[in-house]
Ligand code: BGC
């Protein structure tokens with residue numbers, strides 16, 4: 061009898077153990093499924109045809125594909141362009157939120173107008189990675205999981221100035237063509253109100269002047285980062301100032317390339333043109349000697365960091381440990397001079 065009872069107890073225990081094992085296995089499978097569940101990243105850029113932003117997005121897409129291959133986690137990277145309209149961008153972001161995207165990356169149209177995007181995403185607990193167009197600090201602090209990836213605008217200006225200073229110090233007359241001891245320059249500025257346009261315009265000239273080189277501004281104006289607008293302005297300025305233009309300082313490479321086109325058309329290839337970004341076309345133009353120099357703002361580093369930050373926020377709700385985050389919220393790409 062005793063033997064039968066213990067056999068019963070034994071088989072009850074075996075059933076319980078089996079149930080437990082099955083339960084655990086199902087649980088582990090569930091957890092695995094949860095860990096490997098796809099991540100949806102919604103991206104909105106301010107417009108589709110900005111050369112530098114397009115390069116950043118290209119590197120984000122490359123990083124996403126590599127990540128998928130390495131981890132087996134499906135990444136849905138959905139990119140939309142806002143056609144320079146903040147209203148359109150707000151709609152695109154609302155759509156990402158309503159479709160349950162895990163994280164949103166925003167290249168904001170109007171950098172002073174980030175609060176409504178931030179408030180609607182944080183209300184749903186969705187992290188945001190801003191990039192390239194920098195919201196004001198107070199807005200970044202409106203939510204817990206809000207980050208920014210970009211360059212430090214002042215450092216890019218200092219390197220642009222440094223290039224000019226080095227060339228001048230080595231041979232002043234190579235830039236000061238009329239030998240009057242001053243550099244007659246024109247300034248092609250990016251979009252009014254963009255942090256990079258304001259700071260680059262101020263600090264490039266100021267740094268050269270602080271070094272003791274006399275800068276004489278002939279004229280300047282905003283060409284909205286755009287090659288064709290820059291070429292049109294440059295053509296006008298060539299009409300007015302002709303060969304007395306010794307240096308063209310540009311807030312980015314696209315405008316520098318536009319300036320070079322206009323200068324070449326006027327037979328003024330010798331004029332010194334400086335850009336910022338080192339886009340593929342910009343870096344190529346430095347190699348070909350059409351641009352005197354540019355500053356590499358590292359679109360690849362930016363694209364990889366935006367993706368790395370976004371996927372970690374989307375999967376684990378926190379930034380990855382291998383990215384250098386300053387002031388709790390910022391990733392600034394390393395930059396360097398690119399010259400002949
Ligand atoms: C880049 C420009 C670009 C702009 C767009 C700047 O940081 O230097 O090339 O057009 O960002 O926001």
Ligand code: CA
Pocket residue numbers: 235236237238239240241242243244306
């Ligand atoms: Ca001069």
